[in-house]
Amino acid sequence: MAEDLSIVKGDKTAEYQSIIPQIKALVTGEPDLIANLANTVGALKEQFNWFWVGFYLVKGDELVLAPFQGPVACTRIKKGRGVCGTSWAEAKTLIVPDVEAFPGHIACSSLSKSEIVVPVIRNGVVIGVLDVDSELLNHFDETDQQFLEEIVASLDFGA
Ligand code: SME
16 A cells, blocks of 8 residues: 555544554555564554554563664563563553553653553463553553554464
């Protein structure tokens, strides 16, 4: 497809409903995982202009940084550490309205104030996470959870 995105502005649901089909079109027919993760976070960054959005992939006993948009970030996160490692350990989405109130939060940037982490689960096993950070407190809610989980479920991780 053409590489230009159509960026619709509106409420959160309308924005997800606009960008999700475009993400699906971008990744459909492309077998390379890194390319698809890169375009997914690129599209999300263009649509929402979040502070940071990116993937970490499980490698051995750690999450390792994968395609992202935003400032440089921590490269490796142990299982159970921080919001990402906790989402991995608990195999569930975590919405953190105030990162400073989350025990063990890993501050890759002091500018990040709230966060949502969605695990990538295949065959009952967490193989990565999608992490989104905002400079605003309390930025993420169940609408983000619903649509980000839909995006994560639609991607082909080859596993
Ligand atoms: N804050 C995350 C670490 C990753 S960065 O925010 C990109 C955490 O606590 O797991």
